[in-house]
Amino acid sequence: MKIRLHHARVLTMEPNRPIFAGEVWVEDGRITHVKHVMDVKYAMEDDAGAEKAEADETGIWDQEIDCGGNLLLPGFKNAHTHSGMTFLRSMADDLPLQEWLNDRVFPLEAKLTGEDIYQLTKLAILEYLTSGITGIFDMYLDPAATARACRELGMRCVLVSGLNNFTSSLEKMEEEYRTWNPRCEDGGIVPGRRGANSLISYQLGVHAEYTCSRKLLEGVAALAHKLKAPVYLHLAETEKEVSECKERYGRTPAVFLDSLGLFDYGGGGYHCVHMTEADLEVFQKRGLYVITNPASNLKLASGIAPIAEFDRRGIPVAIGTDGPASNNCLDMFREMFLVTALSKLREGDASSMDAEKVLQMATVQGARAMGLEDCDVLAEGKRADLVLIDLHQPNMQPLHNIPKNLVYSGSKANVAMTMIDGKVLYRKGTFFVGEEPERIYENCQAIVRRLIPAS
Numbered sequence: 001m002k003i004r005l006h007h008a009r010v011l012t013m014e015p016n017r018p019i020f021a022g023e024v025w026v027e028d029g030r031i032t033h034v035k036h037v038m039d040v041k042y043a044m045e046d047d048a049g050a051e052k053a054e055a056d057e058t059g060i061w062d063q064e065i066d067c068g069g070n071l072l073l074p075g076f077k078n079a080h081t082h083s084g085m086t087f088l089r090s091m092a093d094d095l096p097l098q099e100w101l102n103d104r105v106f107p108l109e110a111k112l113t114g115e116d117i118y119q120l121t122k123l124a125i126l127e128y129l130t131s132g133i134t135g136i137f138d139m140y141l142d143p144a145a146t147a148r149a150c151r152e153l154g155m156r157c158v159l160v161s162g163l164n165n166f167t168s169s170l171e172k173m174e175e176e177y178r179t180w181n182p183r184c185e186d187g188g189i190v191p192g193r194r195g196a197n198s199l200i201s202y203q204l205g206v207h208a209e210y211t212c213s214r215k216l217l218e219g220v221a222a223l224a225h226k227l228k229a230p231v232y233l234h235l236a237e238t239e240k241e242v243s244e245c246k247e248r249y250g251r252t253p254a255v256f257l258d259s260l261g262l263f264d265y266g267g268g269g270y271h272c273v274h275m276t277e278a279d280l281e282v283f284q285k286r287g288l289y290v291i292t293n294p295a296s297n298l299k300l301a302s303g304i305a306p307i308a309e310f311d312r313r314g315i316p317v318a319i320g321t322d323g324p325a326s327n328n329c330l331d332m333f334r335e336m337f338l339v340t341a342l343s344k345l346r347e348g349d350a351s352s353m354d355a356e357k358v359l360q361m362a363t364v365q366g367a368r369a370m371g372l373e374d375c376d377v378l379a380e381g382k383r384a385d386l387v388l389i390d391l392h393q394p395n396m397q398p399l400h401n402i403p404k405n406l407v408y409s410g411s412k413a414n415v416a417m418t419m420i421d422g423k424v425l426y427r428k429g430t431f432f433v434g435e436e437p438e439r440i441y442e443n444c445q446a447i448v449r450r451l452i453p454a455s
Contacts, residue, residue: 008067075134077366080320088325132387235269296322
């Protein structure tokens with residue numbers, strides 16, 4: 001499949017490369033050309049070095065998409081989510097985290113089947129597409145069900161184990177890791193890399209320190225060493241979590257887990273709100289990623305993560321929505337705005353956390369945190385995971401600074417098209433996922449009626 005996206009403004013997200021007028025060519029799911037083309041109608045201020053527009057080569061393209069002067073950039077990466085939790089949206093609300101988890105979420109999740117998770121994940125995928133999200137880092141109860149939904153609808157997904165004392169096992173996690181990650185020629189595993197035709201990969205993970213015994217965590221550390229693989233988990237989300245870990249082990253979660261060797265091959269933490277100096281040193285030493293989830297942290301009153309401090313120390317930050325039960329919206333635009341706005345508030349400094357850094361967190365850093373190095377920027381050879389932003393709407397005008405517009409005033413309404421692996425899955429309000437949205441809605445509503453009869 002050869003696709004030409006032309007008459008575009010292009011933001012590749014490569015270092016020191018400003019937006020330019022140009023086009024992107026795609027073949028068999030990969031980008032083959034990113035061209036700076038002189039375009040009279042959509043000329044940029046600096047067209048130095050631009051090629052002259054070539055005559056249309058009618059017939060060589062399977063599809064040509066006129067972008068109408070709108071913006072092409074890498075798709076957003078939702079670096080922390082629980083897609084199957086859509087059944088709890090606006091149902092388990094307005095409660096503290098531990099009560100929310102133990103009294104509302106866990107009892108209902110215990111009733112879910114794999115088929116339920118498959119159907120509920122498809123609902124989440126539709127919402128991701130409307131937000132320009134082209135890759136998700138998903139931790140949930142049945143990875144195979146999540147993978148099935150993502151494969152069928154075309155969503156790129158990095159599965160991560162939610163292993164704890166009550167679900168899964170070390171043996172199951174290793175089996176899943178080997179199943180979803182391809183082998184090298186020498187028989188070794190390539191962490192976080194997909195096979196040539198697969199949208200799915202896998203990373204090691206545990207739910208959290210507080211849901212795992214020491215023996216289990218030691219087993220995870222041993223498996224990480226065996227596979228030479230990174231590990232991801234919920235970390236330092238609440239003050240209660242941190243204080244109880246210190247009571248158990250005399251150390252904060254990050255320091256304790258590092259003492260077990262859990263982070264010897266990297267990884268990262270979801271949330272990272274309540275971090276000590278020692279925690280920050282662990283993240284710096286091990287090259288760990290922080291994956292911040294500002295809307296969820298606000299809704300559950302967990303706190304505001306020290307994003308500016310991470311940035312000052314060179315600790316890479318990615319962005320996630322968390323699940324649709326704790327957020328409740330799977331919207332990367334809202335998350336981006338909250339990352340910068342809350343940093344300004346926390347620091348008492350309106351210059352804190354420049355919007356362009358936040359845009360990088362939502363695209364490039366998210367891809368790298370997830371092990372999707374071939375989905376981070378728009379460049380030749382990279383996977384064709386991209387989003388087209390409609391600039392011809394009031395909230396994006398005037399075009400003083402397009403990246404800042406995206407973070408400060410952008411919304412889902414500006415997503416004109418979402419492409420994953422060279423396939424257009426959403427365009428101008430219409431889904432191209434092989435299934436009617438109304439059927440997905442009906443199936444999910446039936447699940448909710450069964451699990452929560454009063455709803």
